[in-house]
Structure formats: structure tokens, C-alpha cells
Amino acid sequence: MKAMLDARGIRSGYSGVTVIKGLDLSVGPEVFAVLGANGAGKSTLLATLARLIPLTAGELWFDGQDISHAPPWVSAARGIGYVPQEKGLFPDLTVLENLYVGAMIGERARDERLAEVVELFPDIGARRHQLAGTLSGGESRMVACARALMQDPRLLLLDEPTAGLSPLYVDNFFDRIRDIHRNQNVSIVLAEQNATKALEVADRVMVLTLGEASEVMDASSVTTEILKEGYQI
Ligand SMILES: Nc1ncnc2c1ncn2[C@@H]1O[C@H](COP(=O)(O)OP(=O)(O)OP(=O)(O)O)[C@@H](O)[C@H]1O
Ligand SMILES: [Mg+2]
Known part of the structure; x- marks a missing residue:
């Protein structure tokens, strides 16, 4: 699989607090779900990928170009769309x-x-x-x-697009995510609390626990035990 987005050992956070602690991530033509409990660092990761939060270490590549220190308007112009939480x-x-x-x-x-x-x-x-x-x-x-x-965009970063919304809306929105990926040929990174829905639509999954990532897994191979461990419940 040819990676479109490649993050290598990235670290980022907020004035002195490191939230993302050296994370590797490769996203190809797929729906990639980032799961994890409240405060795990999902939004920080997506804002970092969108170039809104600076990297303190590591490299970020998009479509063969180093965007580690690109400003957000450059990453947007190159094809990264971002929908904040x-x-x-x-x-x-x-x-x-x-x-x-x-x-x-x-x-x-x-x-x-x-x-x-x-x-x-x-x-x-x-x-x-x-x-x-x-x-x-x-x-x-x-x-x-x-x-x-x-x-x-060629890559869309979606941060909990259905949080706090009614079940009917949630189902409809997840169907749209599938349509966007399949019909418009857009890769998607989806940050989600709702593991069940995310696993229905995702090809691959990663669980963040306090800024550290699990192995990347095929969505079909994720078990309740893996989720419990990741969510520390
Ligand atoms: N602007 C900020 N300044 C300082 N710390 C922050 C800031 N934004 C987030 N944090 C901290 O970074 C950590 C990760 O937060 P983040 O919002 O990335 O988590 P999340 O996984 O998206 O959580 P949620 O599911 O609740 O949206 C938390 O401990 C949070 O308190
Ligand atoms: Mg969040």
C-alpha cells in the first residue's frame, strides 16, 4: 500500500506538555480510525496532522513532500482537509x-x-x-x-464528527463517510469515541492511550479485549 500520509516519530503538545509521544502512522487510500478515551490525544493528533500544532520531534510527509514545518494553509492547499471537533x-x-x-x-x-x-x-x-x-x-x-x-482534499481529517448527536444522524453520517471515501476517492482519518461505528466504516484502526499508539490493526480483527485495554477499562 502506498502511503499518502506518513508520520515518523512525531511528538507534539501544548506549552511544555507533550501529548503525542513519538508516534508512527502511515495512511493510504483507506478509512483509518483513531480510537481512544477522553484525553487520549486524538484531537491533538489530528490538529498536528493538519499542521495547527507544531511538531517538537519527528517528521510528517504528505504525498512525497516533507510538511513537518509547513503552515496549515500549505497543508490545506496540498490536499489535507480538516474538520475540527x-x-x-x-x-x-x-x-x-x-x-x-x-x-x-x-x-x-x-x-x-x-x-x-x-x-x-x-x-x-x-x-x-x-x-x-x-x-x-x-x-x-x-x-x-x-x-x-x-x-x-485528497485526505480528510475528521475529529469526532458525530459526537453528541442522535443515533439516526450518526448512522447517516457514517454512511456519508463511506460515500466520501468510495465515490470521491478521498482518504480519511477518523478520530472517534464511538468504536462500534468506527469499526463498521474503517479499514484499519489504531488505539491511542495517553498519546501512545497501539499497533495498527485491521478493523475486522479488533476485539473487545483490545478496546478495553486501549481505553483502560
Ligand atoms: N490547548 C490546550 N492546552 C493544554 N493542554 C491541552 C490543550 N488541549 C488539549 N490539552 C490536553 O491534551 C490532552 C489530550 O487532549 P485531546 O483533546 O487531544 O484528547 P482527545 O483524545 O481528543 O479527547 P476527547 O475524546 O475528549 O476529545 C488532554 O490531557 C488535554 O487536557
Ligand atoms: Mg478530541
Whole structure:
């Protein structure tokens, strides 16, 4: 498998606190799930991969290029889309304006991309003129994901896209994740608490425990015992 994203011995964290403690990760054309308990470092890892948190050690390569010290707009322009755990939208812009911000990256006509994301998330179409700050939690998550897709990414980093949302919404969103991967040929790194749902959609899985990673496993081989150990329960 040819890796698209390659992290080698990366360390990162916050002013003096190391959260990610020397982690190796290789992501190819797949859905790669990062599981782990609250505080394990999932969001820190994804923000590091998106280049929002600096590396204090190690290297990060994307598509054969060293992006270890690239700023986030460079990694975005190279094809890394990022949907943070919090809403990640401009609240005072409309849904459509938020989506157009995403389309500032990439070459294709923005209306072509808009048609694709509206097909993926039909609810967005009806709300295109609504201010993003007035959307419900689930609607915000869809628009944030759609905004990242408007960048025509080749790798999408999704940080707990369904946290706190109703079961019907969760099922629908996981189906969309599968569609994005299969139909739009986008690799996905998915940070998740919801191990059951993540294992349904993921090809490979890693469990983070306090910033340290388990072996990478095929999703089909993950057992309850492995999860209990990783989640320290
Ligand atoms: N801005 C920050 N400054 C200092 N410490 C932080 C900051 N953000 C996160 N941390 C700490 O880093 C550790 C990892 O947090 P992180 O948000 O990456 O975990 P997580 O796995 O995403 O958890 P959750 O499932 O609750 O979202 C935690 O101990 C947290 O307190
Ligand atoms: Mg998190």
C-alpha cells in the first residue's frame, strides 16, 4: 500500500506538555480510525496532522513532500482537509459563504463542487442562506464536513464528527463517510469515541492511550479485549 500520509516519530503538545509521544502512522487510500478515551490525544493528533500544532520531534510527509514545518494553509492547499471537533465554521457567514471559503482552495469551478456536497448532504441545500451560527449541532457538523470537501482534499481529517448527536444522524453520517471515501476517492482519518461505528466504516484502526499508539490493526480483527485495554477499562 502506498502511503499518502506518513508520520515518523512525531511528538507534539501544548506549552511544555507533550501529548503525542513519538508516534508512527502511515495512511493510504483507506478509512483509518483513531480510537481512544477522553484525553487520549486524538484531537491533538489530528490538529498536528493538519499542521495547527507544531511538531517538537519527528517528521510528517504528505504525498512525497516533507510538511513537518509547513503552515496549515500549505497543508490545506496540498490536499489535507480538516474538520475540527468543535464546529469549525464562521458563525456570522451564511452556509453558502462558509462553503465558498472552502472553495478558495482548488481548481474546479466552485458550483460544480457545491452541487456535489449538496448531493452528499441534501439538508445543506435548503439552509444555504441561513447564518452558520444558527445551525443545530448536526447541521453544523455536516456543513463543516462539506466546507472541508469544497477544498477538494485528497485526505480528510475528521475529529469526532458525530459526537453528541442522535443515533439516526450518526448512522447517516457514517454512511456519508463511506460515500466520501468510495465515490470521491478521498482518504480519511477518523478520530472517534464511538468504536462500534468506527469499526463498521474503517479499514484499519489504531488505539491511542495517553498519546501512545497501539499497533495498527485491521478493523475486522479488533476485539473487545483490545478496546478495553486501549481505553483502560
Ligand atoms: N490547548 C490546550 N492546552 C493544554 N493542554 C491541552 C490543550 N488541549 C488539549 N490539552 C490536553 O491534551 C490532552 C489530550 O487532549 P485531546 O483533546 O487531544 O484528547 P482527545 O483524545 O481528543 O479527547 P476527547 O475524546 O475528549 O476529545 C488532554 O490531557 C488535554 O487536557
Ligand atoms: Mg478530541
